[in-house]
Amino acid sequence: MSTSSVLHVGLEVDGAGAHPAAWRAAARSSSDALGPARLRDVVAAAENAGVTFVTFDDSLVPPAAGPAGRLDAVTRAAYVAPLTSRIGLVPLVHPAVTEPFHVASQLAALDHASLGRGGWFVGAGDVPGARRALDRPVAAGADLLDETADVVTVVRDLWDSWEDDAVVRDSATGRYVDRDRLHYVDFASGGEGLPAGPSSRGTADGVRAPFTVKGPSIVPRSPQGQLVVVGRAGTVPGGLLDVALVATTDAAARAREDGAPLVVVDLAVTLDAAGRLGADRRAELDGLAGVPVPATWTGSAVDLVDVLLGLRGVVDGVRLLPSELDVDLPVLVRDVLPALRVARAVPTPRPGATLRDTLGLPRPTNRHVAAAATV
Amino acid sequence: MPDTPDVPRPHAHVHLGVFFQGVNHTTIWSDPASGSQTDFETFRRVAQTAERGLFDAFFLGEGLRLREQNGRLHDLDVVGRPDAITQLAALAAVTTHIGLVATQNVTYNDPADLARRLASLDVLSGGRAAWNIVTTDNAWTGENFRRGGWLDHSQRYTRAAEFVRAVQAIWDGWDAPEPVRATGGTLDIEVTPTVPRTAQGHPVLFQAGDSPDGRDFAAGHAEVIFSAHGTDFDDALAFATDVRARTVAAGRPEDDLKILPGTQFVLAATDAEARDKARWVKEQQVTPATALSLLGQVWGEDLSHYDPDGPLPAHDPVIEVIGETRGSPRRGKRPHEIAQAWRARAEAEHLTIRQLVIAQERERGFVGSPSTVADELVRWVRHGASDGFNITPWLVPSGLDDVVDLLVPALQERGAYRTAYTGTTLREHLGLRAPLTHRVAAAAQV
Numbered sequence: 001m002s003t004s005s006v007l008h009v010g011l012e013v014d015g016a017g018a019h020p021a022a023w024r025a026a027a028r029s030s031s032d033a034l035g036p037a038r039l040r041d042v043v044a045a046a047e048n049a050g051v052t053f054v055t056f057d058d059s060l061v062p063p064a065a066g067p068a069g070r071l072d073a074v075t076r077a078a079y080v081a082p083l084t085s086r087i088g089l090v091p092l093v094h095p096a097v098t099e100p101f102h103v104a105s106q107l108a109a110l111d112h113a114s115l116g117r118g119g120w121f122v123g124a125g126d127v128p129g130a131r132r133a134l135d136r137p138v139a140a141g142a143d144l145l146d147e148t149a150d151v152v153t154v155v156r157d158l159w160d161s162w163e164d165d166a167v168v169r170d171s172a173t174g175r176y177v178d179r180d181r182l183h184y185v186d187f188a189s190g191g192e193g194l195p196a197g198p199s200s201r202g203t204a205d206g207v208r209a210p211f212t213v214k215g216p217s218i219v220p221r222s223p224q225g226q227l228v229v230v231g232r233a234g235t236v237p238g239g240l241l242d243v244a245l246v247a248t249t250d251a252a253a254r255a256r257e258d259g260a261p262l263v264v265v266d267l268a269v270t271l272d273a274a275g276r277l278g279a280d281r282r283a284e285l286d287g288l289a290g291v292p293v294p295a296t297w298t299g300s301a302v303d304l305v306d307v308l309l310g311l312r313g314v315v316d317g318v319r320l321l322p323s324e325l326d327v328d329l330p331v332l333v334r335d336v337l338p339a340l341r342v343a344r345a346v347p348t349p350r351p352g353a354t355l356r357d358t359l360g361l362p363r364p365t366n367r368h369v370a371a372a373a374t375v
Numbered sequence: 376m377p378d379t380p381d382v383p384r385p386h387a388h389v390h391l392g393v394f395f396q397g398v399n400h401t402t403i404w405s406d407p408a409s410g411s412q413t414d415f416e417t418f419r420r421v422a423q424t425a426e427r428g429l430f431d432a433f434f435l436g437e438g439l440r441l442r443e444q445n446g447r448l449h450d451l452d453v454v455g456r457p458d459a460i461t462q463l464a465a466l467a468a469v470t471t472h473i474g475l476v477a478t479q480n481v482t483y484n485d486p487a488d489l490a491r492r493l494a495s496l497d498v499l500s501g502g503r504a505a506w507n508i509v510t511t512d513n514a515w516t517g518e519n520f521r522r523g524g525w526l527d528h529s530q531r532y533t534r535a536a537e538f539v540r541a542v543q544a545i546w547d548g549w550d551a552p553e554p555v556r557a558t559g560g561t562l563d564i565e566v567t568p569t570v571p572r573t574a575q576g577h578p579v580l581f582q583a584g585d586s587p588d589g590r591d592f593a594a595g596h597a598e599v600i601f602s603a604h605g606t607d608f609d610d611a612l613a614f615a616t617d618v619r620a621r622t623v624a625a626g627r628p629e630d631d632l633k634i635l636p637g638t639q640f641v642l643a644a645t646d647a648e649a650r651d652k653a654r655w656v657k658e659q660q661v662t663p664a665t666a667l668s669l670l671g672q673v674w675g676e677d678l679s680h681y682d683p684d685g686p687l688p689a690h691d692p693v694i695e696v697i698g699e700t701r702g703s704p705r706r707g708k709r710p711h712e713i714a715q716a717w718r719a720r721a722e723a724e725h726l727t728i729r730q731l732v733i734a735q736e737r738e739r740g741f742v743g744s745p746s747t748v749a750d751e752l753v754r755w756v757r758h759g760a761s762d763g764f765n766i767t768p769w770l771v772p773s774g775l776d777d778v779v780d781l782l783v784p785a786l787q788e789r790g791a792y793r794t795a796y797t798g799t800t801l802r803e804h805l806g807l808r809a810p811l812t813h814r815v816a817a818a819a820q821v
Contacts, residue, residue: 034571036499040468060487062569068549070569071495078464079499082419098488101439101519102458109457113415113465132565133487136521162455167413171405174664177455179448182441196521201563214518216441216448220413220455 006347007308008317008359009337010090010264011046014057015067017328018268018321019296021288023067026326034069036079042325043080046087049337050346052358053088055121055230055319060097061129065291073121074106081114088355089114090230094123095151096139097130101213103151104158107227108219116223116354119243122152124235131205136196140206143191145235147208150189152229152240154213157185159226160367161216183368185215226364228355233258242361245319252315261361264317268296269304271322271331285323296323301335308336309345316359387756389791390763390805391783392432392476392635393425393775394601397767401639402453403659410772412453415465420772422466425473428779429793431804432474433466434507434601434765435459439483440516444668445677451665460492467500474801475500476581478507481534483520486541486557487566493578494546494570502574502800506542507581507601510535526561532588534561539580539596543812546570546577575800576810594621597632598807601765605638606739611760619759633762633805639740640766642777646743653742656769657733666729673710673717683729687714687721745777749785756791762805 016022016033023033032038046054058073073091081089089110093103103120111118126140139147163181170178191208194200200209229236233244233251238258245264246255252263270282278298286293297307311318322328340346349358356363365373396402396412403409410417422433437459442449459477467475475496479489489506497504510531514524526534537559545568548555554567582597584590593600604614614636619629641656643649661669663683670687671678675694692710721731741748755761768774786792798804808814 034498062567068569069571071498072492074461075464075492075495078461079468081465082469099520105458106461109461112457134485135562135564169404174662175450176404176453177450179450182448195523197525211521218438219457
C-alpha cells in the first residue's frame with residue numbers, strides 16, 4: 001500500500017501523561033485524576049482538535065515507576081464512546097492476561113457502543129505479577145509472541161463468527177437468527193504446558209498453557225466487522241495487524257514488508273509550554289522519575305509542526321505521547337493540530353464515520369461469506 | 376398514612392429495576408414496535424426511560440455461550456448481547472443516577488480482573504455499579520475459556536465465596552501497604568489494587584440463587600437478592616421470610632438484604648383489557664415454532680416437523696432427564712411425568728400442541744390497570760413480600776414506557792415511590808448500609 005500525503009495523528013491519553021513522573025508533577029488528587037470529568041475533557045479536546053484516534057495504555061498490575069491508580073482501559077474507552085462521534089477509541093488489552101473470549105466480547109461491545117470507532121491496542125511485553133494475580137500460567141518471552149498471535153487470531157475468528165445478516169427475524173418460520181450464518185470457531189492454541197487450572201500451579205514461569213475456544217461469539221458482528229487492530233511491530237505478526245506501531249521511522253519499511261496495512265510512528269513529546277522550554281520541563285521530570293527514562297522530542301509547537309509535516313509520505317501516522325497531558329495537550333490542541341489542518345496534512349474525521357473509514361481501511365468481508373462467494 | 380398494626384411496613388416504598396435483555400422467549404421480537412436488540416441506541420433508550428421513572432437499577436444479564444437444543448444453535452429467541460461491564464460503562468455516560476448492574480460469573484472470570492473492571496465502572500459512574508454474582512459449573516460454557524470445565528458442581532459455592540472475598544479484599548485494599556493476598560481451595564492470588572474506593576464504598580453485591588445453598592450464600596454475602604418469586608404473594612412472602620431468617624442467622628440485620636423478584640407487568644386502561652393483552656403477549660411469546668421447541672425439550676428430540684395446531688406426540692419422551700443445557704427452564708425434571716400430565720390436560724381440554732404449551736406457561740407477574748397493579752405492589756412491599764421488583768419488559772425498547780408514564784405516578788400518589796432521586800449512589804437508592812466488609816473493619820476499630 002502506498003503512503004498518502006495525509007498524516008493520521010493519534011494521541012496517548014493514559015493517566016497524567018506518558019512520562020513516568022508526570023503523575024508526581026500533576027497537581028491533582030488521585031480521585032480527580034481518575035474520575036470521569038477529566039477523562040471526558042481530555043478525549044473531547046482531542047476529538048475537537050481533529051485527532052484520528054486515542055489510545056488508552058493499561059496494565060493489570062501497576063507499573064513499578066508509575067502511579068498506583070489506573071482504571072481498566074476498555075471501560076474508559078466505553079465510557080467516552082457515547083460522548084464522542086468522530087474519534088477512534090483504542091484501549092490496550094494484553095492478550096496473555098485477559099481471557100481471549102472476554103477480549104472479543106468487550107471490544108465488540110465497544111465497537112457497537114461507539115458506532116464503529118473501536119480499536120484494539122494489543123498489549124506486548126512480559127507482565128511481571130500477572131501469574132500471581134491470575135493464579136494461572138501467563139506466557140512470557142518468546143512464548144509470548146506465539147501466544148499473542150494465537151489470541152489475536154481467535155479474537156478475529158470470533159469477530160467473524162456472526163455474519164452481518166445473521167439476525168433475520170423471520171416471522172414466517174419463527175426464527176430470530178439464521179443459524180447457518182453463525183459459526184463455531186473451534187480454535188486450539190499451541191503451547192506445551194498443562195491447561196490453566198489448579199493443576200497448572202506447578203508449571204514453570206512464562207510457559208504457555210494451551211487453550212481452546214469453541215465459539216461463536218456472544219456478540220453480534222460489530223459495525224466495523226473487525227475492529228482496528230493496533231500493535232507494536234515485531235510483537236504481532238504484520239498480517240494480523242491493521243496498524244503497526246514503530247518506535248522510529250527507520251522501522252517503517254520493515255513493518256510494511258511484514259504485511260501491516262498502515263504504519264504509525266510513536267513520538268514522545270515535551271513541548272515548550274507555560275513559559276518554559278520543553279527541554280527544561282523534561283529535565284525536571286527526569287529528576288522526579290528516579291528511573292532512567294527514554295529520550296523524548298523537545299521543542300516548540302512550530303518546530304513540532306515541521307517535524308510532523310516531514311513525516312508525510314514516510315509513515316501513515318504518528319502517535320503522540322505527551323509527557324504531561326495537562327501541559328502538553330493544550331499546546332497540541334491550540335497550536336499544533338490547527339497548523340496541520342491549515343496545511344491539509346491531517347484528515348478531517350466525519351461524524352458517523354467508522355475508525356476504518358477515517359483511516360482509509362476497507363470494511364472486511366466476513367470470511368465465511370467470502371469463502372462461500374469463491375466456491 | 377397512619378400506622379396500621381396489620382401492615383408491618385406501613386411506610387415502605389417500592390423499588391424498581393429493569394432487567395434487559397430477557398432470556399428464553401420473553402422478548403417479543405416479531406412485533407412491529409420491536410426495535411433492534413443489538414444497537415446501543417436501544418439500550419440507551421431503555422436505561423434513560425428507567426431513569427426518567429426514577430428506577431433504582433438497570434440490569435444486564437450474562438450468557439457466555441450461545442444456547443443450543445439437540446446439538447444445534449437455538450434460533451427462535453433473541454440471541455446475542457454485549458459484554459455487560461463495557462455496555463454499562465457506555466450507559467454510565469448517558470445517565471446520571473440509575474444504578475448499573477452487571478451479571479458476571481465466578482467460574483470463568485479472574486478476581487483480579489473482574490474486581491478492577493467493576494471498580495472502574497463504579498468510579499466512572501460516580502458510585503452506581505453493582506455486581507450480580509452468578510455461579511456456573513457448566514463444562515459446556517467452559518469450552519470458551521482457558522480453564523475449560525474445571526470446577527466440580529459441589530465446589531461452586533465454595534468458589535463463589537472465595538471469589539467474592541477476594542474481590543472485596545481487592546476493593547478494600549487500595550491504599551494498603553502490602554499487595555492483597557487471597558487464598559482458598561479454588562484460588563491463590565496476590566494482587567496490587569489499582570482503583571480507589573468510590574462514592575459508595577464499593578459496588579453493591581446482587582445474587583440470584585434460589586436453592587438452599589444459594590439462599591445461604593446470599594444471606595452471607597449479598598446486599599440484594601434477585602429472586603424468581605415475583606408472581607404469587609404467598610410464595611413471595613414465604614421466600615422473603617426464609618431469606619430474612621437466613622440473613623439474621625448470618626449475623627446481619629434482617630433488612631440488610633433487599634429482595635427484588637424478577638417479574639413482568641402487563642398494563643392497560645382497565646383490568647379486563649389488561650387480561651386480554653396478557654393473553655396476546657403470551658401468544659406472541661409462544662410462536663408456533665417456539666411451542667414445538669418447548670415440546671421438543673421435554674421429549675428430548677426435534678419435533679419441529681409436528682403440526683403446532685395438531686395433537687401432542689403419541690409416543691413417550693426419548694430421554695429420562697432433561698439435560699443440563701442449554702437454557703431449558705425444565706432442566707433436571709422428569710420428562711415422562713411432564714409428558715403424561717401434558718397429554719392428560721390436552722385430552723381433557725381439547726388443546727392442540729400450541730394451545731397446551733401456552734396454557735402450561737406459568738402466569739407471570741402483574742396484570743391490570745395501573746391503579747390495580749399499584750395497589751398490589753404496595754401491598755407486597757408493605758407486607759414484606761419483597762422490597763420491589765425487577766421488571767423484564769416483553770417489548771424492547773418501548774416496553775417500559777407505560778410503566779414509567781402510568782404505573783410510577785400511581786405509586787407516587789400512594790406515597791410508595793420516590794418523586795425524585797434523593798441520593799446519587801445505587802447504595803443510597805436502595806437504602807443500603809455501608810459494604811459488609813467496611814462495617815466489620817469499623818467495628819474492629821471501636
